[in-house]
Amino acid sequence: MTVMSYLGAIGAAQREAMEADERVVIIGEDVEANVYGTTGGAGKSRADKGDFLQMFGANRIRNTPISEEVIVGSAIGAAMTGLRPIVDLSYSSFLYMAMDQFVNQAAKNRYMFGGQASLPVVFRSAMFYGLNTGAHHSDRPYPMFMNVPGLKIVVPASPYDAKGLLRAAVDSDDPVLIFEACMLWGTKGEVPEEEYTIPFGKARTVREGTDVTVVAISSAVPEAAAAAEQLAEEGISVEVIDPRTLVPLDRQAILDSVGRTGRLVVADPAHRTCSAASEISSIVAEEAFDALRAPIKRVTTPDTQIPFSPSLEKQLYPARAGIADAVRSVVGERQLARS
Amino acid sequence: MTPSHDTLLEMQRRMLRIRRFDERASKMVKRGHIPGTVHTSIGQEAQVVGAAMALADGDYTAGNHRSHGHPIGKGSPLGPLMAELVGKATGVCQGKGGSLHLADFAVGSLGESGIVGSSIPIATGAALSSKVLGNGKVSLAFFGDGAANQGCLYEAMNIAGVWNLPIVFLCENNQYALSTPAHTVTSGVIADRAAGFGMPGVRVEEGQDVLAVFDAVTEAVDRARRGDGPTLVEVVTYRFNEHSEGLRLGVDYRNADEKALWLEKDPIVLFRRHLVAEGIATEEEMDALEAEVLAEVDEAVRFTDESPFPDPSVAFADLYTDPTPGPSVDNLIGATA
Ligand SMILES: Cc1ncc(C[n+]2csc(CCOP(=O)(O)OP(=O)(O)O)c2C)c(N)n1
Numbered sequence: 001m002t003v004m005s006y007l008g009a010i011g012a013a014q015r016e017a018m019e020a021d022e023r024v025v026i027i028g029e030d031v032e033a034n035v036y037g038t039t040g041g042a043g044k045s046r047a048d049k050g051d052f053l054q055m056f057g058a059n060r061i062r063n064t065p066i067s068e069e070v071i072v073g074s075a076i077g078a079a080m081t082g083l084r085p086i087v088d089l090s091y092s093s094f095l096y097m098a099m100d101q102f103v104n105q106a107a108k109n110r111y112m113f114g115g116q117a118s119l120p121v122v123f124r125s126a127m128f129y130g131l132n133t134g135a136h137h138s139d140r141p142y143p144m145f146m147n148v149p150g151l152k153i154v155v156p157a158s159p160y161d162a163k164g165l166l167r168a169a170v171d172s173d174d175p176v177l178i179f180e181a182c183m184l185w186g187t188k189g190e191v192p193e194e195e196y197t198i199p200f201g202k203a204r205t206v207r208e209g210t211d212v213t214v215v216a217i218s219s220a221v222p223e224a225a226a227a228a229e230q231l232a233e234e235g236i237s238v239e240v241i242d243p244r245t246l247v248p249l250d251r252q253a254i255l256d257s258v259g260r261t262g263r264l265v266v267a268d269p270a271h272r273t274c275s276a277a278s279e280i281s282s283i284v285a286e287e288a289f290d291a292l293r294a295p296i297k298r299v300t301t302p303d304t305q306i307p308f309s310p311s312l313e314k315q316l317y318p319a320r321a322g323i324a325d326a327v328r329s330v331v332g333e334r335q336l337a338r339s
Numbered sequence: 340m341t342p343s344h345d346t347l348l349e350m351q352r353r354m355l356r357i358r359r360f361d362e363r364a365s366k367m368v369k370r371g372h373i374p375g376t377v378h379t380s381i382g383q384e385a386q387v388v389g390a391a392m393a394l395a396d397g398d399y400t401a402g403n404h405r406s407h408g409h410p411i412g413k414g415s416p417l418g419p420l421m422a423e424l425v426g427k428a429t430g431v432c433q434g435k436g437g438s439l440h441l442a443d444f445a446v447g448s449l450g451e452s453g454i455v456g457s458s459i460p461i462a463t464g465a466a467l468s469s470k471v472l473g474n475g476k477v478s479l480a481f482f483g484d485g486a487a488n489q490g491c492l493y494e495a496m497n498i499a500g501v502w503n504l505p506i507v508f509l510c511e512n513n514q515y516a517l518s519t520p521a522h523t524v525t526s527g528v529i530a531d532r533a534a535g536f537g538m539p540g541v542r543v544e545e546g547q548d549v550l551a552v553f554d555a556v557t558e559a560v561d562r563a564r565r566g567d568g569p570t571l572v573e574v575v576t577y578r579f580n581e582h583s584e585g586l587r588l589g590v591d592y593r594n595a596d597e598k599a600l601w602l603e604k605d606p607i608v609l610f611r612r613h614l615v616a617e618g619i620a621t622e623e624e625m626d627a628l629e630a631e632v633l634a635e636v637d638e639a640v641r642f643t644d645e646s647p648f649p650d651p652s653v654a655f656a657d658l659y660t661d662p663t664p665g666p667s668v669d670n671l672i673g674a675t676a
Binding site for chain 2: 152
């Protein structure tokens with residue numbers, strides 16, 4: 001074990017994947033110069049300029065023009081014909097430029113060609129929200145892609161998960177979209193130095209509890225954990241679950257937990273309407289209604305665009321206070337019963 | 340290099356296969372035997388076959404909605420293609436692609452696309468693969484004059500240029516995008532656009548002459564295989580049928596004189612005349628070839644007729660390589676009730 005940042009863990013996973021398999025190539029804007037800090041040397045959050053390039057050469061480190069549609073499309077074509085590309089799309093807002101390739105090609109290809117193709121390609125993008133970058137750079141678009149059958153959606157929330165899930169994504173023969181929250185880039189954690197993978201569709205129980213289940217996504221995970229800490233002092237026992245992958249989703253872990261606690265709060269940094277939280281709430285309402293002792297609560301970003309001013313932006317995303325309030329409101333009935 | 344005797348006959352055979360296959364498909368659409376619609380390549384066979392046969396067997400193609408000719412030109416057998424058009428289990432895509440989404444990986448056909456322009460980046464990626472793996476394969480993207488105005492073509496030409504990829508961008512200029520004449524929506528000459536990307540741009544005016552297309556594309560393929568990078572080839576041709584079968588537009592966007600002029604330039608008639616005049620084949624041999632191809636199409640239809648429709652569970656197969664995240668046949672319960 002060693003202590004690594006979230007960003008360093010991504011870099012380490014990329015290096016290991018490149019070393020393990022010659023078919024792995026990295027494609028993206030400014031990957032040669034390691035501008036985003038994930039194509040540098042082992043475990044460093046930001047290595048000396050361009051050292052992946054020195055390690056693996058320009059044949060496998062493909063610096064691109066600013067052409068998202070062909071970056072995504074060519075990675076798909078390359079994956080169909082023998083490579084295993086990792087595409088760095090930098091900001092997640094830029095995925096929209098290549099929507100046709102994601103939705104019409106990556107997601108439909110294997111299906112509509114009757115299983116002839118497999119598409120072992122990983123698309124990484126960073127969600128730059130919370131950094132006062134305004135509406136054009138603050139998107140959290142994973143729920144849009146959850147709505148597209150054929151894509152796998154990964155939302156790592158810790159350095160350990162960032163490394164293990166990325167390695168699993170490279171091993172997957174299907175197109176995988178990884179959404180990395182910049183809010184988490186600097187978080188440090190214990191990460192094995194050796195290679196490991198984390199299977200998709202297996203949620204992580206961040207903290208066990210008995211009164212209420214909080215399913216938290218991406219940067220909401222540490223916020224939910226902090227809220228649980230605080231609520232424990234108030235005598236409320238919170239179970240925090242991080243699904244880690246949204247497609248496939250570990251429905252059973254969520255249903256089992258709600259079965260024990262009888263209450264559900266979902267904390268999701270995406271916009272409220274048709275969010276991951278909406279989907280998780282629906283699953284629980286459909287399949288575990290009898291277990292519920294209180295209405296489900298969603299803590300999400302409201303359906304507004306992201307404003308620039310720090311004073312405006314900071315109130316929008318799910319944070320510990322809002323999550324704690326939601327928990328208090330769903331356990332209110334229990335507290336009443338006791339008092 | 341002049342093609343061998345066998346190659347010349349094979350060109351005619353593949354053009355005939357496309358013609359007879361598409362004629363049959365057109366009939367089957369009209370009789371309701373093929374669901375949905377199909378876009379035929381009738382009239383464009385020289386362009387399709389000249390390009391496809393300039394490639395080697397292992398080379399890649401990706402194409403568009405005018406889709407049957409590309410895999411046929413690449414040598415794909417007709418039975419599974421026809422079965423796919425009808426949605427049978429034996430279809431080349433197990434009945435899940437249909438006319439718009441044929442793919443036959445066995446002959447390097449990476450798939451046709453219903454989204455205009457969308458397959459161009461895919462072909463570019465196949466060329467990237469060849470380059471990284473050093474396997475010597477060339478990739479060819481088929482697209483229409485309409486698609487030539489999609490932005491992704493220019494993203495693809497730029498990246499193929501800077502990465503020096505082994506790819507041919509093949510514009511099938513049949514002069515119309517549905518009802519829209521190319522010259523009314525296209526500024527300048529398509530082939531000239533190559534210059535902006537530092538690559539050769541070739542315009543084949545005699546697009547009804549299979550050898551003219553073959554020569555131009557062969558040069559582009561050789562160039563790609565030598566490691567000298569991409570080429571844009573624009574072939575001027577004409578579609579004899581409507582944009583899609585069964586489509587009846589109230590407006591006549593192509594006048595009768597123009598149509599008559601192009602019908603005179605039927606690529607199959609022209610090439611047969613050439614083969615006989617050059618002493619490459621006799622009239623009898625040409626008749627025999629026509630009969631042979633007709634029998635192949637009959638056989639493809641018989642194969643299709645005798646094939647079952649897919650099991651309902653197939654609707655849930657192959658969304659992913661592993662079954663974990665997908666829905667199952669259980670989801671049909673209620674939906675069909
Ligand atoms: C992105 C997109 N826009 C519009 C259409 C509808 N459409 C299908 S074919 C076609 C015309 C395409 O013309 P061209 O590329 O020249 O090919 P051709 O049909 O002439 O072979 C149009 C507009 C589509 N399928 N995809």
